Amino acid sequence: MASVLWFRRDLRINDNPLLSEFRQDIVLPVFIFDTQILNKLSKDDKRVSFIFYSVMKLKNDLKAIGLDLAIFYGEPLEVFEKISSICHIDEILACGDNDFYAKSRDEKISQSYKLISFNDAFLLPASYGLKKDGTPYRVFTPFYKSVLPFVEILSQNQYKIKSAKLVDFDYKSIQLESFGFEKADISHIPYIDKPMELLNDFKPYFDMYKDLRDDISKKPYTSGLGIHLRFGTIGIRECIRELILYQKEGIDTSEFIRELIWREFWNMLLIHFPKSEFDNFYAVDIKWENDKDKFHSWCEGKTGVPIIDAAMRELNATGFMHNRLRMIVSSFLTKDLLIDWRWGERYFAMKLLDYEASSNIGSWQWASSTGADGVPYFRVFNPYLQTKKFDKDGVYIKRWVSEYKDIPSGKLYDENYLLMYGDSFYKKPIVVHKVASERFVRAYKDGMIK
Ligand SMILES: Cc1cc2nc3c(=O)[nH]c(=O)nc-3n(C[C@H](O)[C@H](O)[C@H](O)COP(=O)(O)OP(=O)(O)OC[C@H]3O[C@@H](n4cnc5c(N)ncnc54)[C@H](O)[C@@H]3O)c2cc1C
Structure with a gap:
C-alpha cells in the first residue's frame, strides 16, 4: 500500500502539500510527461526543456531528503495502471488545476483511484x-x-516535509531526447x-x-x-x-x-465560469473577419506596425512579452484586425513560457471587450500613441525589428509617415488604425445581444 505523490505544476519540495499530507508511510513520488499535452507541442518547445530541467532538479532535491522521483512518459491513467501492477496504490495526491483538460483528466483518474487534490x-x-x-x-x-x-x-x-519510506521501484533517469524532444536554449529564463x-x-x-x-x-x-x-x-x-x-x-x-x-x-x-475557456464571457456575437493572411502577419511580427512587430518577434524568439505589450498586441489582433480572441489566445498558449490558462483566457477576453472587467468596448488601444508613451525613443522597437534601425524614432509612432513610406524600407501597416477601430466598434454594436 503506497501513497503516490503526483508532481505536476508544483516542481519543488518546499511548502508542498504532497510531501506533507500523505497517509501511508510508504510513498512513490512520480512525474508524468503527459503525452496528451506533449503531442500538441513543437519538438523544441522551451517549456518542455524548462520542465525537464526542473524535474531533474526536483529529483535531486527529493534524493537529498531520502526520497526519489520516478519519471514516466505516457498517458496518466495508463501510467497508474502500470504502477498498480507493481504496488498497490492507496491514494494519489496531486495539486489541482482548473482548465478543461486538467479537470477532465483528473475526473477520469478519480473514477479508478482515490485522487486527493490540493489547492497549491x-x-x-x-x-x-x-x-x-x-x-x-x-x-x-x-x-x-x-x-x-x-x-x-x-x-x-x-x-512541512513529513518523513516517509520509498517504494522499491525503478528510479532511473530519463533523457529528454528519448521522447522525441530537443533541448532548447533556456539559459535566458x-x-x-x-x-x-x-x-x-x-x-x-x-x-x-x-x-x-x-x-x-x-x-x-x-x-x-x-x-x-x-x-x-x-x-x-x-x-x-x-x-x-x-x-x-x-x-x-x-x-x-x-x-x-x-x-x-x-x-x-x-x-x-468554466465555459469562458471557449465562449465569450459576455454574450456578444461579433462577426470576426478572421483573415488568415493578417493573422499570419501578426504571428510573425510582419504587420508593418512597429510596436506590434517588435513585441511579436520578441515573443517568438524568447517566449516572453511584457504585460503592456501583451495588452497592445491583443487589442490590435482583436480590434484592429477583427480576429477572434481565441486565435490569439491559442497562439500565446503555444509561445508563452509563463502560459497560464486562466490569466491568458481572462486577459484575451478583456482585450477584446468580450470579457470580465472590460474597458468600454469603444475604447481601442492606439498602437502609435502607446509607442509614443512607452517607447518614445524607439529603443525597444529597434532592438527587435532591424528594418527600422535607420528610421528616426519619432517616425515609429507617425502612422501617416509609415503608411506613406513604409514600403520603401520595410512595409506599410496592414491596417489604418482609425478605420479599423471604427469597424470594430460597428461589429461590436451589431453583435450585442438585445
Ligand atoms: C493578452 C494577455 C495575455 C496574458 N497571458 C498571461 C499568461 O498566459 N500567463 C501569465 O502568468 N500572465 C499572463 N498575462 C498577464 C501578465 O502580462 C503577465 O503575468 C506578466 O507580463 C508576466 O511577467 P512578469 O512575471 O515579469 O510580471 P511582473 O510584472 O513581475 O508580475 C509578477 C507576477 O504577477 C502576476 N501578474 C502580473 N500582471 C498580471 C496580470 N495583468 N494578470 C495576471 N497576473 C499578473 C504574474 O503572475 C506575474 O508573474 C497576460 C496579459 C495579457 C494582456
Whole structure:
C-alpha cells in the first residue's frame, strides 16, 4: 500500500502539500510527461526543456531528503495502471488545476483511484471569489478589496516535509531526447536554477514597480516570476510570505501583490465560469473577419506596425512579452484586425513560457471587450500613441525589428509617415488604425445581444 505523490505544476519540495499530507508511510513520488499535452507541442518547445530541467532538479532535491522521483512518459491513467501492477496504490495526491483538460483528466483518474487534490498553484480557494449573495465577482476592484484581508493569513499555511519510506521501484533517469524532444536554449529564463533568489534580487525594484513597470525601453522593471509560478518552482504561498516580510522591512510590495491578486482573479473567473475557456464571457456575437493572411502577419511580427512587430518577434524568439505589450498586441489582433480572441489566445498558449490558462483566457477576453472587467468596448488601444508613451525613443522597437534601425524614432509612432513610406524600407501597416477601430466598434454594436 503506497501513497503516490503526483508532481505536476508544483516542481519543488518546499511548502508542498504532497510531501506533507500523505497517509501511508510508504510513498512513490512520480512525474508524468503527459503525452496528451506533449503531442500538441513543437519538438523544441522551451517549456518542455524548462520542465525537464526542473524535474531533474526536483529529483535531486527529493534524493537529498531520502526520497526519489520516478519519471514516466505516457498517458496518466495508463501510467497508474502500470504502477498498480507493481504496488498497490492507496491514494494519489496531486495539486489541482482548473482548465478543461486538467479537470477532465483528473475526473477520469478519480473514477479508478482515490485522487486527493490540493489547492497549491493559487492562494485563494474557490470560496473566496464570492460576493455576500454567493455569486462570483466579475469585476476586479471589489474582488481585490474583499480578498486582501485574507492574503497574509492564507499565505501562512505552510506544509512541512513529513518523513516517509520509498517504494522499491525503478528510479532511473530519463533523457529528454528519448521522447522525441530537443533541448532548447533556456539559459535566458531568469533564475532557472535558484528560483527563490529571484524575489530577493528584485528587492530594489519593488518601490518603483508601480511607476516603472510599463517602461519597456530600458531594463524591464518586471520580475520574470511568471514561469516559476506556472510550474511551481516558486510556490505562491512562499512568494507572498516573502513579499510580506519585505513590507515589514519598509519595502513597498503592495502594488506587486495587487498584480498577483489579478492572477487570482482570473483563476476565480475560470473556476466559476468554466465555459469562458471557449465562449465569450459576455454574450456578444461579433462577426470576426478572421483573415488568415493578417493573422499570419501578426504571428510573425510582419504587420508593418512597429510596436506590434517588435513585441511579436520578441515573443517568438524568447517566449516572453511584457504585460503592456501583451495588452497592445491583443487589442490590435482583436480590434484592429477583427480576429477572434481565441486565435490569439491559442497562439500565446503555444509561445508563452509563463502560459497560464486562466490569466491568458481572462486577459484575451478583456482585450477584446468580450470579457470580465472590460474597458468600454469603444475604447481601442492606439498602437502609435502607446509607442509614443512607452517607447518614445524607439529603443525597444529597434532592438527587435532591424528594418527600422535607420528610421528616426519619432517616425515609429507617425502612422501617416509609415503608411506613406513604409514600403520603401520595410512595409506599410496592414491596417489604418482609425478605420479599423471604427469597424470594430460597428461589429461590436451589431453583435450585442438585445
Ligand atoms: C493578452 C494577455 C495575455 C496574458 N497571458 C498571461 C499568461 O498566459 N500567463 C501569465 O502568468 N500572465 C499572463 N498575462 C498577464 C501578465 O502580462 C503577465 O503575468 C506578466 O507580463 C508576466 O511577467 P512578469 O512575471 O515579469 O510580471 P511582473 O510584472 O513581475 O508580475 C509578477 C507576477 O504577477 C502576476 N501578474 C502580473 N500582471 C498580471 C496580470 N495583468 N494578470 C495576471 N497576473 C499578473 C504574474 O503572475 C506575474 O508573474 C497576460 C496579459 C495579457 C494582456
